[in-house]
Amino acid sequence: MKSSFAVLFGAIAAAGLVTTVLAANPDQVQQLINTRQCEGCILTGAVLYSYDLSAANLKEANLTSAALQGSNLNYAILTNSKLEKANLGLVKLREADLSGANLAGASLLGADLTDANLTGANLQGAVLEGADLRRADLRGANLQKANLLKARMAGVKLEGAILKGARMPDGREAK
Incomplete structure (x- = not known):
C-alpha cells in the first residue's frame, strides 16, 4: 500500500500537479516595513497596500504574487x-531600479515608472495600461504581449526591447 501511494504521488508530482507553496516570511515583512532593507527576502504573496517603501532595498527579493x-x-x-x-x-516607482527584474504577468495598471531603470526586465504579459513610462529605460526588456494601452512613453529607451504582440499606447499590436 505504501509503495503504491509513493508511486502515485511521484506520478502526480512528475505531471506537474503538485506545486510548492511559498508564503511571505512575517519577520521579513516586518523588517521591510521597519527598515526598508530586505535584500533577498521572501515576500511571496505579501499584502502591503499603500505602504511608504520609498528607497527600499529589495534587491533579489521574491515578491511573486505580492499585493503592493x-x-x-x-x-x-x-x-x-x-x-x-x-x-x-498605481504604485509609485519613480527612478526605481528594476533592472533584470521578472515582472511577467504583473499588473502595473496606472503605475508611475517615470525615469525607472527596467533594462533587461521581463515584462512579458504585464499590464502597463495607463502607466507613466516617461524617460524609462527599457533597453533589452521583454515586453511580448504586454498591454501598454494609453501608457505615457515620451523619451522611453527601447533599443533591443522585444515588443512582439504587445498592445501599444495607440491600440495597435506590435509586430
Missing part, C-alpha cells in the same frame, strides 16, 4: 527581483 497596490516605491532597488503576477497597480 498604491504603495510608494520611488527610488527603490528591485534589481533581479521576482515580481511575477504581482499587483503593482
Whole structure:
C-alpha cells in the first residue's frame, strides 16, 4: 500500500500537479516595513497596500504574487527581483531600479515608472495600461504581449526591447 501511494504521488508530482507553496516570511515583512532593507527576502504573496517603501532595498527579493497596490516605491532597488503576477497597480516607482527584474504577468495598471531603470526586465504579459513610462529605460526588456494601452512613453529607451504582440499606447499590436 505504501509503495503504491509513493508511486502515485511521484506520478502526480512528475505531471506537474503538485506545486510548492511559498508564503511571505512575517519577520521579513516586518523588517521591510521597519527598515526598508530586505535584500533577498521572501515576500511571496505579501499584502502591503499603500505602504511608504520609498528607497527600499529589495534587491533579489521574491515578491511573486505580492499585493503592493498604491504603495510608494520611488527610488527603490528591485534589481533581479521576482515580481511575477504581482499587483503593482498605481504604485509609485519613480527612478526605481528594476533592472533584470521578472515582472511577467504583473499588473502595473496606472503605475508611475517615470525615469525607472527596467533594462533587461521581463515584462512579458504585464499590464502597463495607463502607466507613466516617461524617460524609462527599457533597453533589452521583454515586453511580448504586454498591454501598454494609453501608457505615457515620451523619451522611453527601447533599443533591443522585444515588443512582439504587445498592445501599444495607440491600440495597435506590435509586430
